[in-house]
Amino acid sequence: MTDHASEPDEKPESRRDFLYLTTGLFAGAGAALALWPFIHSMNPSADVLALSTTEVDISPVEVGQSITVIWQKKPVFIRRRTPEEIQIAEAEPLDDLPDPQTDTDRVIKPEWLVVVGVCTHLGCIPLGQKSTEPRGEWNGWFCPCHGSHYDTSGRIRKGPAPDNLLVPEYKFVDDTTLLIG
Amino acid sequence: MSAHTQPSGTGSGLVKWIDSRLPVFTYLQKEYGEFPAPRNFNYWWNFGAILSFMLVLMIFTGIFLAMQYTPHVDFAFDSVERIMRDVNYGWLLRYMHANGASFFFIAVYIHIFRGLYYGSYKNPRELLWIFGVVILVLMMATAFMGYVLPWGQLSLWGATVITSLFSAIPLVGDSIVTWLWGGFAVDNSTLNRFFSLHFLLPFVIVGVVALHVIALHVTGSNNPLGIDPKGPQDTIPFHPYYTAKDSFGLAIWITLFAAVVFFAPNFFGEPENYVRANPLVTPAEIVPEWYFLPFFAILRAVNFDVLFIDAKLGGVIAMFGSILVLFVVPWLDRSKVRSARFRPVYKWFFWILVLDCLLLGFVGGHPPDEKVFEGIEGLKFINLGHLGTAWYFFHFLVLLPLLGMFEKTRPLPTSIAEPVLGGGQSAAGAAAKPMEKA
Numbered sequence: 001m002t003d004h005a006s007e008p009d010e011k012p013e014s015r016r017d018f019l020y021l022t023t024g025l026f027a028g029a030g031a032a033l034a035l036w037p038f039i040h041s042m043n044p045s046a047d048v049l050a051l052s053t054t055e056v057d058i059s060p061v062e063v064g065q066s067i068t069v070i071w072q073k074k075p076v077f078i079r080r081r082t083p084e085e086i087q088i089a090e091a092e093p094l095d096d097l098p099d100p101q102t103d104t105d106r107v108i109k110p111e112w113l114v115v116v117g118v119c120t121h122l123g124c125i126p127l128g129q130k131s132t133e134p135r136g137e138w139n140g141w142f143c144p145c146h147g148s149h150y151d152t153s154g155r156i157r158k159g160p161a162p163d164n165l166l167v168p169e170y171k172f173v174d175d176t177t178l179l180i181g
Numbered sequence: 182m183s184a185h186t187q188p189s190g191t192g193s194g195l196v197k198w199i200d201s202r203l204p205v206f207t208y209l210q211k212e213y214g215e216f217p218a219p220r221n222f223n224y225w226w227n228f229g230a231i232l233s234f235m236l237v238l239m240i241f242t243g244i245f246l247a248m249q250y251t252p253h254v255d256f257a258f259d260s261v262e263r264i265m266r267d268v269n270y271g272w273l274l275r276y277m278h279a280n281g282a283s284f285f286f287i288a289v290y291i292h293i294f295r296g297l298y299y300g301s302y303k304n305p306r307e308l309l310w311i312f313g314v315v316i317l318v319l320m321m322a323t324a325f326m327g328y329v330l331p332w333g334q335l336s337l338w339g340a341t342v343i344t345s346l347f348s349a350i351p352l353v354g355d356s357i358v359t360w361l362w363g364g365f366a367v368d369n370s371t372l373n374r375f376f377s378l379h380f381l382l383p384f385v386i387v388g389v390v391a392l393h394v395i396a397l398h399v400t401g402s403n404n405p406l407g408i409d410p411k412g413p414q415d416t417i418p419f420h421p422y423y424t425a426k427d428s429f430g431l432a433i434w435i436t437l438f439a440a441v442v443f444f445a446p447n448f449f450g451e452p453e454n455y456v457r458a459n460p461l462v463t464p465a466e467i468v469p470e471w472y473f474l475p476f477f478a479i480l481r482a483v484n485f486d487v488l489f490i491d492a493k494l495g496g497v498i499a500m501f502g503s504i505l506v507l508f509v510v511p512w513l514d515r516s517k518v519r520s521a522r523f524r525p526v527y528k529w530f531f532w533i534l535v536l537d538c539l540l541l542g543f544v545g546g547h548p549p550d551e552k553v554f555e556g557i558e559g560l561k562f563i564n565l566g567h568l569g570t571a572w573y574f575f576h577f578l579v580l581l582p583l584l585g586m587f588e589k590t591r592p593l594p595t596s597i598a599e600p601v602l603g604g605g606q607s608a609a610g611a612a613a614k615p616m617e618k619a
Contacts (some may be wrong), residue, residue: 008546039360042374048364068461070366075461079497118366123345124338130346145467145552146481160484164490 053181055173059111066129068117071180075117075125076168077141078178081152085139086110089153096157098178103153106167114170114178115154121141121161126150141165212398217416218423219404221597225299226402226423228292234431235285236390240383242278250330252376254369257332258457259608276446283325283449289317296533299509300519301403307511309396314356314507316389321473321504323382326375327369328470333454340367340375341601346480349494366460370426380434385468407519408593466548474545475538479503481549482566499570506577513577515585520609523591534576541569 003161019025054071058078061067066079080087089103091109107113119126121143127133128150136142136149138157143150155164174176183329200206249268251260264271293313296302302310325343331337344361348354363370401410410416418421441448453464469477483496490498506513521528549563 042363042370043360044362044364045370048368048370070461073368073460074366121345122342122469123348124342125461127463143463144465145463147548160481160492160496162493 013061014077053179056178056180057176059176062177063111068129069180071116071168076180077113077115077117077129077154077165079113079152080111085152088139089151089155092151092153094157098156099162101153101155101164106155106164108170108172112178113152113154114180115165116168117141117165119145119148119161120146120156120163120165121146121159126165143151184470190407203365212419213424214334214418214420216398216419217410217413218402218419219410219597220415220417220422221404221406221407222402222423222426222427223405224430225291225295225405227427227434228288228295230283230427231288231434232292232392234434235281235288236383236386239278239281239285240387240416242274242281243380243383245274246278247380250376252330252373254332254372254458257330257372261331271464273442276442280438280446280449282327282443282470283442283472286321286324286433288434289320293317293507294531294535296403297534298528299403299405300407300516300521302513303519304511306396306403309400310511312389312393312396312509314504316386316393317507318504319382319386319389322377323386324470324472326379326382329372329375330379330452331454332372332458334456334458334462334464335451335467335605337367337458337460338463339469340371342467343469344371346497348499349491349496349497351494361392368460403519405520406522406594406597408597411596444505454558468546471542471546474543475541475569476500476503476545478541478545478566479570481545482563482570484549484563492542499574503570503573506574510577510581515582516590517585518590518593523593524584524588525591526588529578530580530584533572537569537572537576540565541573544569 050172051072054069054076056067056069056078058067058080061078061080063080064082066077068075068077070076086103092103093171094100094102106115111167117125117129122145124143124145126143126148128140129137134142134144136157138149138151140150140152140154140157142148146160148161149157150161150165151157153164154167156162168180170178173179195207246264249260249264249271251257261275264275266272268274291401296310296313325339329340340540344358344367347357347361350357359365361371362368363374404410451468456464468474477500480496480500484492485495486492487495516524516527518524521531544562544566547562549560549561549566553560553562553565
């Protein structure tokens, strides 16, 4: 680069160095900025984002039953919990939880538990929606992939998953209609 | 340029005309004709040629499969079944491609262990080795994305599990996963981009293979003795000696490949992947293809928190670390002696490493909580996973540097030709003797 600069005086090079440096810097920054449209094109597109809310009629769900609905292409577990399940979930001491969170922080109405049915470990769908499926040691859900157990509040109790099942944004439009997202 | 490069017979005028404008014939003659290769290659040196063949085969079958395949979640599974049932020889193309991936990995693992045994990564071949590891990483990415394309249950759930690994990265993990997916789950956007990249990456591999081979032709090949050729008596021209030897090995390889393609085409596959992908039902057990099982075992072996790193991130770090550690092997191994033939201690640890990788593969294929032996309560697969993972890193990070310092190596022969052409100090007088092929 500086082959003819081996002469002792380097001072006269500084102006040219400056030009090289700024040109290179601008070219580099321009190239990096030009990459952004390509990178961003891989993010969720408008039509994918448009699927971001789901309305659910929950009137047919009996106490003790669960339903699975699709929201953003992911399953959402809606469980109408029994009084015992609610009581167990609320009575759980926070010290026993890997990801401490009270049951009341996870529900709007205690009877209805709404969680995204995706294991927080590596994205499998936990079992336990049907009464015939294994529900794990805490009677909530059990992920067959790597053995994570969730309780009746969807909180992680045992296994490799780091977090509780995610509670999505939702609200009750009226007593029998739920809007997720 | 030079007269000796010209083949005799017709066409030499044309050859000369082309060669003086673009010296491809000179190049081929120099690099694959008279290229001086050590005279003592054994059959472990066949795998470079075998791998080149596999790469070409995969690209060739892949291009024809792509003519019949539809990268859309609603049609992908059916289009693959159509290839199997309706497309002329579609079954053959697909079985060659699917089993080709397995044979590609068998060959590349043998090739890597060959390099580890004979110290082929050592000065001056560090960069050659690094290009090789880059090829391995590209192969793994390509194979992973290719497995998603048939859109069976394991395609979908394998993709979900592996892409979710990136969610372990602190702060930006979830955004990265959404970006990789192009949505909020593995879906059509994901399938589309995987198809695009699965088509692209093999050609990137071709490029890196070219660098790998160019670097090889600068330093020259290593050999089973691990000592440098000292003169013409130590080498033979690549053609016809090694073209013939490579062809013979390749013929055996293709025979084995054909036996699997025609008589056991689903031997390496999982039946579960013949079930159409269902985003609402996770299969009872998600297992990757066999060639990922050791890495899968390492991923699952870290089921405990280390300081502020939780188990999930720890597993991901260990899994990627198990590949990244290969990049620095040339600097971890401090021994000046290349070949394990003259390293009595390393030789044993090499074979233990091979067994360890096989053990990890075995562990990766079983659920962590399953008992290894029926009736023995204490020993579960996760315990073997801990052991295997610990040994893997211990080998590279502790044993290799220590052996370089403390191992007493055996004396090296004075030249490659010496054991072939008879002992004594001077190999010069022996050069006239008839050549014997090892």
